Amino acid sequence: MSRARSFVFTLAALAACNGSPGAPSTEGDASTTTAGTDTPATATNDASTDPAPTTTVDDPTTTVPTGTTGDPSGLTYYRDIKAILDGKCATCHRPGDIAPFSLTNYDEASMFAPIFAPSVEDRTMPPWPPGADCNDFASDRALTEDERARVLEWVAAGAPEGDPDDAPPAPDDDAPSIAYDVQIGLSEPFTPTQLPDDYRCFLLDWPKDQPTYATAFTIEPGAREVVHHVIAFIIPPDELADFEALDAADPGPGYPCYGGPGGEASPRAQWLGAWVPGASSGALPEGTGILVKPGSKIAMQMHYHPNGAPVADQSTIMVRTAESVARPAYLLPFAHPGWMVDAPAMTIPAGEADVMHSFTIDLGSVISYLYKDEAVGVGEPLLAHMAGVHMHTRGARASLVVESGGAPEACLIDVPRWDFNWQGIYEFAEPITIEPSDVVRLECHFDNSSGDASLKWGEGTEDEMCLGMIYVSTP
Ligand code: HEC
DSSP: OGGGGSOEEEEEOOTTOOOOTTSOOOOOOGGGSOSOOOOOOSSOSOGGGSOOOOOOOOOTTOOOOOOOTTOTTSOOIIIIIHHHHHHHTTTTSSTTSSSSSOOSSHHHHHHHGGGHHHHHHTTOSSOOOSOTTTOOBTTOOSOOHHHHHHHHHHHHTTOOOOOGGGSOOOOOOOOOOOOOOEEEEOSSOBOOOSSSOEEEEEEEEOOOSSOEEEEEEEEEOSSTTTEEEEEEEEEOGGGHHHHHHHHHHSSSSSEEOSSSSSSTTGGGOEEEEEEOTTOOOOBOSTTEEEEEOTTOEEEEEEEEOOOSSOOOBOOEEEEEEESOOSEEEEEEEEOOHHHHTTTTOOOBOTTOSOEEEEEEEOHHHHHHHHOTTOOTTSSSOEEEEEEEEEOOTTEEEEEEEEEETTEEEEEEEEESSOOTTEEEEEEEEEEEEEOTTOEEEEEEEEOOTTOSSOBOBOSSTTSBOOEEEEEEEOO
């Protein structure tokens, strides 16, 4: 049952977040930050600006009793709500973490309860992008229907406290701790200065001199209040020159990068992993691992969201390695090769509200293209364990579906409301077999209705992408 805790990483890059109240509030030294003002906090702790909601549960099928303040049969914080908030909110809503306020005790929960309803009703909190109708995932962070109804009911009842003795015992945290044996990071602190977002890549030496499999991955963020997401890409020895040139061309440690690790080889760069605030365990699915060759480098892409004060970050990548694994695996990025070379271009005309681009691939051929010297994947079934999609800010929705004989066979991932700030790769509850005759269809929809320029594929913030990501292993 360790699956439930295993690998889900949702990339949280919060364009609108103002750091947490616990964050250092040193007055910015104007000479070291780019001009700009603090982004206003997205949530105010002044409940009076937001009249107490009159929301009621909008699901008529719910059987949750109606609670009223003081009614002993009604819902209370300690008996009914604390465990939900601890398990599904406080992973981010805690001091020094990414969310703008904490929800770790009754005082905090009751202070912010009056602003819960809109986010809980429209399911933007907790952030969980995969649509529920497509596939089941190992660590679903969304509220269940029952939890959602209870939270809304409790909020509507005025957030009654109840009796601390009613609190259920804290769940045993029996997650095995992961013994990471590789730690690599910035050799010197870096202070992000681009406002509102600073995207930067750092090339780190991979320390192993033998072929090694990465079996777990996480990030130890240096400055949690400004680190919004981290993606680590494996740059094999024969691709290094391009990336080293980018690094050399930019002063200071690292170089600017946005969607990928930069440069022409960027779309081919395999992910080692990604990290987001609130991410749980970093273990890859049981028995699988990603090969990293000696002489490789890791491009660590940082998305910083500086809060106006000069905060120095020195984040570290932690990897658990093994000499061999039962099922070698690949975290494959893929897209239409033509989009990158303009034939056919991935054009998204200005003013269009729904532009669709799609691509269907045979995964075996992708593996043989990316890993020319490895025999895996051609003519054999593959097991898919995790999937994700990636677009930039004009992305609206996207999906990956396995097709067999021209008909949909299995939905891997569907993100019905794409948000660049909450992207990720999600582990399936059960692996899905992809037969050699199957193909995988990637479909991306873009909304450029407010744009006045036509967009195309590219690495920049004003470009778009449509990338599928799938973690597959030998069966
Ligand atoms: C994965 C991290 C994460 C989890 C889990 C999470 N939140 Fe949040 N929450 C945030 C961040 C970050 C913000 C700041 C707004 C933003 O950028 O989305 C936020 C903002 C909010 C807001 C203010 C919304 C607004 O419009 O500004 C509310 C209310 C909220 N969260 C409630 C909750 C509740 C209730 C839960 C649990 C049921 C929860 N959150 C779980 C990260 C999280």
